[in-house]
Amino acid sequence: MSELKRILVTGGAGFLGSHLCERLVDAGHDVICLDNFFTSQKNNIHHLLDRPNFELIRHDVTLPIYLEVDQIYNMACPASPVHYQHDPIATTKVSVAGAINMLGMAKRVGARILQASTSEVYGDPDVHPQPESYRGNVNPIGPRACYDEGKRCAETLFSDYHRQHGVDIRIIRIFNTYGPRMHPYDGRVVSNFILQALAGEDITIYGDGSQTRSFCFVDDLVNGIMAMMNNDSGFVGPVNLGNPGEFTIKQLAEMTIELTGSKSKLIHLPLPADDPTQRKPLIDLAQDKLGWEPTIPLAEGLKKTIDYFASLDLDHYRKPTNHTLH
Numbered sequence: 001m002s003e004l005k006r007i008l009v010t011g012g013a014g015f016l017g018s019h020l021c022e023r024l025v026d027a028g029h030d031v032i033c034l035d036n037f038f039t040s041q042k043n044n045i046h047h048l049l050d051r052p053n054f055e056l057i058r059h060d061v062t063l064p065i066y067l068e069v070d071q072i073y074n075m076a077c078p079a080s081p082v083h084y085q086h087d088p089i090a091t092t093k094v095s096v097a098g099a100i101n102m103l104g105m106a107k108r109v110g111a112r113i114l115q116a117s118t119s120e121v122y123g124d125p126d127v128h129p130q131p132e133s134y135r136g137n138v139n140p141i142g143p144r145a146c147y148d149e150g151k152r153c154a155e156t157l158f159s160d161y162h163r164q165h166g167v168d169i170r171i172i173r174i175f176n177t178y179g180p181r182m183h184p185y186d187g188r189v190v191s192n193f194i195l196q197a198l199a200g201e202d203i204t205i206y207g208d209g210s211q212t213r214s215f216c217f218v219d220d221l222v223n224g225i226m227a228m229m230n231n232d233s234g235f236v237g238p239v240n241l242g243n244p245g246e247f248t249i250k251q252l253a254e255m256t257i258e259l260t261g262s263k264s265k266l267i268h269l270p271l272p273a274d275d276p277t278q279r280k281p282l283i284d285l286a287q288d289k290l291g292w293e294p295t296i297p298l299a300e301g302l303k304k305t306i307d308y309f310a311s312l313d314l315d316h317y318r319k320p321t322n323h324t325l326h
């Protein structure tokens with residue numbers, strides 16, 4: 001086993017953060033999960049609470065905190081469009097002030113720090129598929145800007161702390177990821193479609209459904225995140241992490257209906273403003289530098305996610321935002 005470390009995961013109770021915490025706890029590391037439960041609930045980490053090498057801190061990452069750790073995974077940020085547009089000013093603050101606080105901690109204690117950036121830094125891309133060298137097409141004043149520009153500014157801060165102070169950084173750009181522990185009411189396309197299909201409700205396709213996304217199963221992604229954090233070659237990123245399989249939203253709806261055996265009908269609702277028309281990662285850099293690529297096909301990952309949602313007691317979940325915000 002590699003050397004045991006003290007590891008901070010901000011946003012550790014969220015969808016991705018909880019899987020990361022679980023993997024790190026199972027590997028024997030001393031894990032601190034920091035979260036203010038803005039878009040998550042304790043359910044995600046309930047099974048970790050009595051593990052002796054797991055500690056939970058309820059805290060807002062935009063406020064200073066002093067901890068001594070060896071590695072920081074900076075995952076805290078509302079991630080679904082419905083969640084991050086719920087309080088857009090708070091979203092920018094999480095990305096920017098949160099990054100400054102965590103980078104300050106990394107600088108003070110000499111920790112390595114990884115930033116969970118996003119394919120949204122490419123905006124509505126006019127280069128397809130997207131390589132890391134593409135600088136993006138983001139509307140700085142649109143409804144997605146709080147997230148896109150917040151994450152872009154966080155990348156700037158990480159790069160400047162690296163250049164100016166020699167902080168040991170890693171930047172990953174995560175493409176759409178799905179799986180168990182997504183919040184059932186986050187409004188993302190995978191959770192929406194599965195819940196609708198299981199309930200026999202109409203499947204809400206925004207626009208004509210020809211827009212594309214590439215969907216990565218969470219287990220694959222967590223392998224990539226950890227590979228990047230523990231890469232000692234001097235490669236700091238940014239690196240795309242995602243599954244290059246590209247599907248239209250209509251295809252995803254049809255696949256969800258087929259896998260659930262649902263009688264739901266497809267309906268069309270207006271396309272939200274600035275909704276990217278296509279998205280697919282080039283992952284040559286991840287393959288080359290990390291030896292990483294996803295292995296779980298969409299149908300297999302969707303089945304696991306459907307089983308998870310089917311097992312949930314939805315009464316135990318708060319609806320943090322209006323399900324039909326669009």
Ligand code: NAD
Pocket residue numbers: 010011012013014015016017034035036037038039040041059060061062074075076077078079080083094116117118119173174175176177178183
């Ligand atoms: P999530 O909403 O499930 O998790 C985010 C977590 O951060 C939640 O537990 C939330 O309560 C917490 N949080 C939010 N604001 C906070 C604050 N001010 N202080 C402390 N905690 C706070 O979302 P996720 O899908 O797990 O995303 C995790 C990270 O990965 C985010 O930074 C997101 O931008 C990034 N990302 C995710 C995807 C994806 O497809 N899942 C894609 C690109 C990037």
Ligand code: UDP
Pocket residue numbers: 080081082176187188189190192193204205206207211213249271272275276
């Ligand atoms: N979408 C949809 N129906 C829904 C939810 C989302 O058609 O009920 C579409 C959305 O317009 C976008 C795609 O699915 O084109 C992915 O949306 P999501 O919110 O999951 O994340 P995004 O990739 O846009 O950040």
